[in-house]
Each structure stands twice: as structure tokens, then as C-alpha cells.
Amino acid sequence: RDEYGAVIDSFIHGIVNYTWTEWPGYDVILGGGAENFYSPSLGGVTYNNLDYYKVFADAGYDLIYNNTALQAASSALKTLGVFSVSNMAKWVDRNVFPDNLKAQKNDPTGTKGDALDQPGLKQMTLKAIDILETRSKADGDKGWFLMSEAASIDKMMHVLDYDRALGELLELDDTVKASIEYLTKIGELDNTLIVVTADHGHGFDVFGNADTQYLNAQTTDRNKRKAVGTYQNSGESQYINTGNLKYTDSFFPSNWDPRYTLAQGFGANPDHRENYQIHKGGPRLPATNITGFAATNYFVNPKDNVNGFIVNGTLPPNAAQGVHSLTDVPVFAKGPCHELFTGVYNSIDIFYHIAECLGASRTEQAEEGGHGDQGNGTNWQHHGKGGKGYHHYGPSNPTYKKGPGKGPWGN
Numbered sequence: 001r002d003e004y005g006a007v008i009d010s011f012i013h014g015i016v017n018y019t020w021t022e023w024p025g026y027d028v029i030l031g032g033g034a035e036n037f038y039s040p041s042l043g044g045v046t047y048n049n050l051d052y053y054k055v056f057a058d059a060g061y062d063l064i065y066n067n068t069a070l071q072a073a074s075s076a077l078k079t080l081g082v083f084s085v086s087n088m089a090k091w092v093d094r095n096v097f098p099d100n101l102k103a104q105k106n107d108p109t110g111t112k113g114d115a116l117d118q119p120g121l122k123q124m125t126l127k128a129i130d131i132l133e134t135r136s137k138a139d140g141d142k143g144w145f146l147m148s149e150a151a152s153i154d155k156m157m158h159v160l161d162y163d164r165a166l167g168e169l170l171e172l173d174d175t176v177k178a179s180i181e182y183l184t185k186i187g188e189l190d191n192t193l194i195v196v197t198a199d200h201g202h203g204f205d206v207f208g209n210a211d212t213q214y215l216n217a218q219t220t221d222r223n224k225r226k227a228v229g230t231y232q233n234s235g236e237s238q239y240i241n242t243g244n245l246k247y248t249d250s251f252f253p254s255n256w257d258p259r260y261t262l263a264q265g266f267g268a269n270p271d272h273r274e275n276y277q278i279h280k281g282g283p284r285l286p287a288t289n290i291t292g293f294a295a296t297n298y299f300v301n302p303k304d305n306v307n308g309f310i311v312n313g314t315l316p317p318n319a320a321q322g323v324h325s326l327t328d329v330p331v332f333a334k335g336p337c338h339e340l341f342t343g344v345y346n347s348i349d350i351f352y353h354i355a356e357c358l359g360a361s362r363t364e365q366a367e368e369g370g371h372g373d374q375g376n377g378t379n380w381q382h383h384g385k386g387g388k389g390y391h392h393y394g395p396s397n398p399t400y401k402k403g404p405g406k407g408p409w410g411n
Contacts, residue, residue, distance in 0.1 A: 004036045005047030012059055025059060027144070028131045030070075030081040030124040032088040034108035042110030056080045065108045067119035070127055075134040081124070082108045084115040090152050091120060091167040093282065096256050100282045121150055121168075122175040126182055133186060143191075145358070148175065157202045158321040160272055161284035162264050163256060170252050172196075180334075193335040193357050197350060201327030208234035208263040210276035221309035224275075228263045237262050269322045270315055271300045275308030287313075287320045 001007075010016075014023030038044040039051035046052055057063055064070045064081035073079060085106035093100040098116075107113035119127075125148040132144035150172035156165035176196055183189040208230040215227035229235065238258030241251060261276045272286035287298040296318040300310055315323065331350065333341035337357035341350070355361050 004033060005045065008033075008036055008052055009047045012056060025061075025078065027135050028079045028081075028128045030064075030079070030083075030119070030128060032082065032084040032086060032108075034082045034085045034106075034110065037082055038108070038110035044110060053080075053082075066115070066117035067123055068117055070119055070123065073127070075127070075130045076138065077131075078135075079127075079131055081119075081127075083118045084108055085110075087152065087155060089115070089118050090156065090164045090283065091171045091252075092164050092256065092278070094118060094120060095252075096167075097280055097282075121148065121171050122178050124148070125175050125179055129179060129182060133188065143358075148179075150175070153198075154200075154202075156283060157204060157266075158323075159284045160265070160269060160274075160286045160322055161279060162204075162262070163278040164283060167252070170250075174250055174252070189335070191336065193333065193337055193354070195331065195333050195341065195350065195354065197331040198329040199347065200324040201329055202266045202322055203268055203325035203327055204264070204266040206262050206264045209237050210261050210263045211259065212261055212275065212277050213259045215275060216307050224309040228276075230263075234263070235260060265311075266322060266325070268314055268325060269311070270298055270319045271313040271317075272311055273300050273305040273308040274311050275305040277305075279304075 011029055012025040035044055036046055037052040037056075038046075039053070040046060040049045044051070053063055060078055061080045062073055062077040064073055064079060066083060070081050085108065089101050101116050101118075102114055104114050105112045106115045108115060125146070128146055128148065132146055136142055136144045150168050153165050153168040153172065156162070156168060176194070180189060180194070183192050208228050211227045211229070215224045218224045218227070238255065238260045239253035240255045240258075241253060256278050257280070263276055265274065270287040284304060285301050286304055288301040289295055289297060290299050293299070298317060298320045313319065328344070331341050337353070340353040340356065352361070
């Protein structure tokens with residue numbers, strides 16, 4: 001999973017040694033990670049030192065670098081949108097503290113400018129749906145599959161930045177509602193299976209509230225902890241909701257820095273200092289190395305939450321962040337085949353349920369033939385026999401070399 005360049009190459013060329021059917025490349029790819037696309041001459045770190053913007057452009061993709069261009073782009077073309085070096089900006093920073101987007105040198109073109117015009121999950125998802133629907137209709141209305149990930153819920157949980165994680169979660173909620181509304185508008189809601197879930201938990205929970213004014217006025221850790229109220233001593237937080245709880249309204253708080261906040265956290269964490277207040281200067285760094293100790297030995301970051309109280313870690317001292325947990329995660333489903341997503345089951349069953357709904361599950365003949373390249377009834381027996389769509393790819397016959405004049409993305 002850390003081989004970013006090879007993963008990006010697979011977006012357009014497929015998995016070289018294991019692509020059994022034709023792979024024309026994704027219709028739409030939107031996100032960050034520009035350093036794995038732009039030319040090594042600009043500092044890019046790419047697969048085989050290629051300029052992947054050029055690779056995608058030569059393959060007919062429309063290249064997009066900011067939200068303004070994304071909204072104006074044609075929905076008839078294959079689209080690659082890359083909006084930032086590394087991870088994209090968080091909802092809180094884009095909408096509440098936009099100055100945090102400055103001086104980042106994360107422009108996706110590699111020019112060391114700032115990526116100030118980044119889309120959010122909702123903007124990317126709605127545009128992706130429009131592209132997929134438009135291209136599907138132009139190709140016999142074959143339907144489409146889209147995965148839209150609120151990836152920074154996890155990233156902000158790892159660094160114990162609960163406010164930004166909340167912003168990302170609410171953005172996901174807003175995205176789901178907007179997608180349902182858009183699918184209704186274009187008449188495809190009843191034809192679309194929507195599955196919302198997580199791939200893991202962090203053992204996170206809210207256990208009360210915190211009076212930040214009282215906490216900030218105290219001078220000792222033990223007294224600061226008295227700011228936390230639990231059970232009957234825990235009142236409502238003062239996050240003000242701008243929506244009126246109707247179906248399509250936003251649920252984002254208008255006040256991200258109230259006196260009474262959420263007392264929250266999870267059990268698997270590094271040494272850190274807690275104050276239950278939003279980090280206005282950007283995503284949190286809870287633990288860091290201290291001069292004189294091994295580089296893999298992490299302590300409370302002396303610059304983080306200076307008015308908070310120390311919380312001893314529950315992880316090995318070489319852990320700088322929180323980790324995943326064994327927590328069960330919910331699965332929500334709406335639309336055709338939603339009845340498949342009931343009960344308690346293994347995470348991989350989500351894939352099989354979706355495949356079953358799409359009619360993409362194995363045939364009885366394929367199951368009898370087995371997985372190997374010698375089995376009867378498998379894709380391999382079609383290789384070299386004119387079977388449409390079946391090719392035995394390998395090191396000597398990679399999927400991106402399919403014929404003279406067709407380039408590395410041949411049809």
C-alpha cells in the first residue's frame with residue numbers, strides 16, 4: 001500500500017501481472033498526492049521516473065488542478081483531478097481557518113505555490129457522479145461504480161485531532177445527503193445501491209463534556225482534569241448547529257471554539273497533553289522526539305496544548321500516533337440489494353455483497369475451474385483462442401503493451 005507510484009500506474013495500466021480482462025482505465029480519479037504524479041524534474045517521486053500528468057494526458061484524460069476548474073470541466077471526458085501535494089486540506093481549515101492553507105507549498109503542479117482552491121468531498125463526489133453518469137449514458141447506459149472516501153477522518157483520529165475528525169465526518173454526512181439529492185434529481189436513486197461504512201475504528205468515544213474556561217484557569221494537571229463533567233455533571237456542548245435538522249441542510253457547527261466542548265478520546269494513544277479545544281493553527285502533532293533520545297522515542301509535544309494536562313500513553317514509546325482498534329463498525333445501505341447488508345459479518349463480505357448485487361459474482365463454471373492458469377473453465381483457457389476480453393498478461397506481455405501505435409494505454 002505504500003508503493004504509491006505503482007498504485008497510480010495501476011489506475012491507468014491495470015495490475016500488470018494479474019489483469020484478466022481489458023482495462024481501459026478509470027473514468028474519474030480525484031484527490032491529492034500530486035508529488036507522485038508530476039515530473040521528477042520538479043521534485044516528483046513517480047513510478048519509473050515518469051511524468052504521470054503526461055501519461056494520463058496522452059491517454060486522453062482531462063487534467064484538473066483546482067476546484068474552480070473541476071466545476072467547469074466537461075463531464076464527457078475521462079478526468080484526473082489532483083488538488084494538492086500529499087493530503088488534501090481538511091474541512092475545518094478550508095472553511096473555518098483558511099489562512100492555514102497558506103505557505104504550504106503544496107500546489108499540485110509542482111511549482112511550490114499554495115493549493116488554495118481545493119474541492120471538498122461533496123464537490124468531488126457530485127462531479128464524479130456527473131462524469132460517470134454522463135459517460136455511462138453515452139456507452140449504452142451500462143451503469144457505474146464509485147468509491148468516495150472521507151480519508152481524513154482516520155488521519156485526524158491518528159493525531160488525536162478530534163475536532164478536525166468531526167469536521168471530516170460531518171462532511172461525509174453532508175456528501176451522502178447531497179448525493180442522494182442529486183441521484184433523485186437525475187432519476188437514478190432507485191437504481192443505485194449506496195453503502196456507507198468504515199474499514200476500522202479507533203476505539204474512540206465521547207464520555208462527557210469539558211469546561212474549557214475552567215480548565216484554562218487552573219495551574220495543575222489534577223485541577224485541570226476537574227473541568228471534565230461525566231454522567232449527571234455532563235451538560236450539552238455549545239457547538240451551535242446552523243441546520244434545522246431537515247434532510248438536506250448542513251449539520252456543521254457555526255462555533256468551533258465554545259466554552260463547553262466534548263470530553264473525548266480513545267484508549268490506544270501516545271503520550272500527549274489534552275485540553276479538549278480546537279487547534280486553530282492546523283492539524284495536531286501530539287507527540288514528538290526530544291533531543292538526546294532515540295529518534296523513535298516519542299514524548300509529549302511541548303508545543304501542543306500547552307494549557308492542557310498530560311495523558312500518559314498506552315502504546316509503546318515508539319508510537320507517535322494513535323492506532324486502529326478492533327471496534328465493530330456500522331454499515332448503512334440504501335437502494336437495490338440493501339437487504340444483503342444486515343446482521344454481523346466480516347468486512348470482506350461487503351465486497352461480495354456488492355459484487356452479488358452487480359451480478360459480478362463468479363459463475364458456477366469458474367468456480368469448478370479454480371484459480372490457477374491450468375484449470376479448465378478459467379479465463380486462461382481463452383488466451384490465444386480469440387476469446388474476447390481474455391488475455392494472459394505477464395512480465396513479457398504487460399497489459400500496457402497491446403499493439404503498435406497504441407501507446408502504453410492501448411485499447
